[in-house]
Amino acid sequence: MTASPSRGSYKPGRIREQSRELILQAAEVEFARHGFQGSTMQRIAEAAQVPKANIHYYFTNKLGLYGAVLENTLNLWDTVFNELSSNDDPADVLSRYIDAKMEFSRTHPTASRLFAKEMISGAPHLSAYLQEDYQLWFKQRMSVFDSWIKQGKMDAIEPAHVIFMIWSSTQYYADFEPQILIATQTDTLTEAAFQEAAASIKHIILKGCGIRT
Amino acid sequence: MTASPSRGSYKPGRIREQSRELILQAAEVEFARHGFQGSTMQRIAEAAQVPKANIHYYFTNKLGLYGAVLENTLNLWDTVFNELSSNDDPADVLSRYIDAKMEFSRTHPTASRLFAKEMISGAPHLSAYLQEDYQLWFKQRMSVFDSWIKQGKMDAIEPAHVIFMIWSSTQYYADFEPQILIATQTDTLTEAAFQEAAASIKHIILKGCGIRT
DNA sequence: TCAATAGCTGTCCAATTAGTCAAGATTTCA
């Protein structure tokens, strides 16, 4: 609203994209750690190494910034969600999906944490995104499981719970990292540790669902 | 520091306990939903239906209140943690433990969420509690699993990952309730839903670990 | 009954922080 482009035959600068991205990244880390209210524009500005007023040039207000971060993050999630494709071989599909989710936890822990915090807070800013598309996606995947059950390819377990188990166990390694580190008495989760965890999860889920590998 | 009991042969009132408890309960809900920074003393006061200044009479400051809430909560957790007793029958032990954890998620969702938020934030106020005792507990349970593996009572899976799977999947139904509600298109998680979830988790974990029931 | 102690709260204050703004610097392209 500050400067409205009246009829300028101007170039929609690419500085814009760079600066926005820089700020968004800093904001994601800040929001994931301290939540919406707990984050300060000042700290985000410092992390992004720009003056605070510069953030307000690119984003209308704090909520707008938060929304932009959330949207950014949700696009990432979508990619991983859709990794759960339908296929005739449940062992193959679920293995891939668990690996993809686990890889996401490893490479995008802050995105996972941001999402988790939103959920725990009652998803006040997420409910808009998680409506019809999401429910459709969920229903479709459920029906794939159902068909596997009908074909005797897996045990008769309510598919929703299987999906929830995959989500929870994989996200745990991003969201609850401090607890894992303390419990296992290590100080970083290595890539090898993630692979070992993924292997364990795959073993338990597949075998636990009666899926032949 | 306001009124120091110099040498009063007085009775350490029981009003104290009541008021403290009232405030703690309101604070737990508030902190679980909005986190430490996001919570305001004013809102907690309103929820507890006491003037804000009254909270400051019982608790030194916001951090002190938060610490008290956290300590309260951790005592609850301990009880459930210790449900994982050692016993010769893994099916029995794990079944009971999963049920206990699930029951905790159902009856104490705010405690679960508070704990989760702390973890996701890097456990800044929790690290003190989660040191030696916790690590000892974890090691001991791990060795129980190891003995089961040695006795051929379960598959050779790194015990830590099994415990993490139990924790994550059971806590999920408290922490990520909004997501579950949206996905399953219901508006409350009934006791029956919890039992069904517990049954699924038990099926998958036990069978997945190769534990005979 | 009556101090002494414990419990309560309205009012105020200082610090933090989101957001504004206007002036200036830089970039773009005709």
Next chain:
DNA sequence: TGAAATCTTGACTAATTGGACAGCTATTGA
């Protein structure tokens, strides 16, 4: 080059909020 558009930022403001505190009421036990 130059003027229009875009970008930058220091300084300021208003609102929120944690916390202090003095004076008050209620409870207790002798």
